[in-house]
Amino acid sequence: MRHLLPIILALVLAHAQPAQAAKELGIDGEQPSQFEARAVDVLCELTGDCPQDCGGGTRQMGLLTDDGVLILVAKSSTLFAGGVLDLVAWCNRRVEVDGLMIDAEITRFYMVQRLREPGTEKWTRARAFSRDWARANKQKNANRWFRKDPAIRALIEEFGPVGIPGAKIPVE
Amino acid sequence: MRKHAERLLLAAVLALGLAWAGPQSAQATNRVTVTGEVIDTWCRVTAIMFAEGSAHYQCAVWCAIGGIPVSIMDEDENVYVILRVGEDDVSAANPTIARIQAHQVTVEGDLIERDGVNYLLVSRIADDQGIVNVTHEDVGIQPFGK
Numbered sequence: 001m002r003h004l005l006p007i008i009l010a011l012v013l014a015h016a017q018p019a020q021a022a023k024e025l026g027i028d029g030e031q032p033s034q035f036e037a038r039a040v041d042v043l044c045e046l047t048g049d050c051p052q053d054c055g056g057g058t059r060q061m062g063l064l065t066d067d068g069v070l071i072l073v074a075k076s077s078t079l080f081a082g083g084v085l086d087l088v089a090w091c092n093r094r095v096e097v098d099g100l101m102i103d104a105e106i107t108r109f110y111m112v113q114r115l116r117e118p119g120t121e122k123w124t125r126a127r128a129f130s131r132d133w134a135r136a137n138k139q140k141n142a143n144r145w146f147r148k149d150p151a152i153r154a155l156i157e158e159f160g161p162v163g164i165p166g167a168k169i170p171v172e
Numbered sequence: 173m174r175k176h177a178e179r180l181l182l183a184a185v186l187a188l189g190l191a192w193a194g195p196q197s198a199q200a201t202n203r204v205t206v207t208g209e210v211i212d213t214w215c216r217v218t219a220i221m222f223a224e225g226s227a228h229y230q231c232a233v234w235c236a237i238g239g240i241p242v243s244i245m246d247e248d249e250n251v252y253v254i255l256r257v258g259e260d261d262v263s264a265a266n267p268t269i270a271r272i273q274a275h276q277v278t279v280e281g282d283l284i285e286r287d288g289v290n291y292l293l294v295s296r297i298a299d300d301q302g303i304v305n306v307t308h309e310d311v312g313i314q315p316f317g318k
Binding site: 025027028030042043046047048049055057058059060061069070071072074075078080081082083084085102103104106107108109129146149151152154155156159161162163164167168169170 | 198199213214217218219220226227229230231233234235237238239240241243249250251253255256261262263264265266267270271273274275284286287288289290291293302303306308309312313318
């Protein structure tokens with residue numbers, strides 16, 4: 001499978017336009033990439049198990065190119081958050097995305113940084129997680145959301161910050 | 173007249189069917205058993221920060237609750253993205269999956285390979301040894317500390 005990665009990436013990038021604004025992160029194998037595709041529920045695309053709303057934000061989302069290449073969207077512009085909530089708004093519709101294609105040899109995925117309706121000018125930053133988190137948690141913003149999130153705090157409280165209850169934490 | 177209306181209705185139904193954007197068919201799966209560490213896919217694969225074992229546990233929980241895909245990496249560095257565990261098809265921000273971050277597990281399930289990515293439909297977690305990759309003693313908590 002790994003030997004096919006360069007071919008797959010070349011197919012996708014052949015349709016990609018030069019990105020004007022994707023922020024580069026200096027990751028090995030990253031390539032700024034702006035293209036149009038259909039936003040899809042990955043589990044639906046692979047198995048035919050298809051809730052109408054792509055799972056409403058509970059399932060991993062991907063981008064299906066016109067060549068039939070499925071690209072997993074693993075990250076958004078929100079710190080420590082994926083792109084599910086950005087993509088689910090486009091469930092089964094075409095969207096233009098701008099971001100980073102990460103071809104890391106052992107796997108590949110996409111970081112979405114901006115989205116827009118194809119053929120229009122205005123971009124939306126891929127920060128739906130921040131917006132929804134602040135709303136759900138009745139906060140003004142999602143700054144350091146990962147330190148405040150109730151589900152995270154409950155897990156860290158139960159298992160400790162290194163996942164081993166009672167483990168000695170080195171002084172920093 | 174009625175026949176004409178029926179034809180119009182049939183055409184509309186067909187058009188709607190064609191417009192439906194669902195997949196053409198389900199992909200072939202292979203039954204597999206995978207043993208490896210549950211990982212925060214983004215941080216581990218991009219190597220953007222230290223992302224192994226206990227040192228990265230906290231961040232791995234942040235990312236899992238943030239909806240970043242959770243995967244299993246085996247000893248040959250094959251990455252398997254988890255899309256389902258049993259009947260639970262929540263693969264984004266699932267606290268149950270976040271609970272096993274950084275654990276060493278053996279799972280049974282169906283593997284679907286598509287466009288350079290291994291997707292895993294876990295049917296059973298056969299073994300969970302907890303965190304065995306104890307890295308925090310050497311590198312502390314990565315990133316940001318406690």
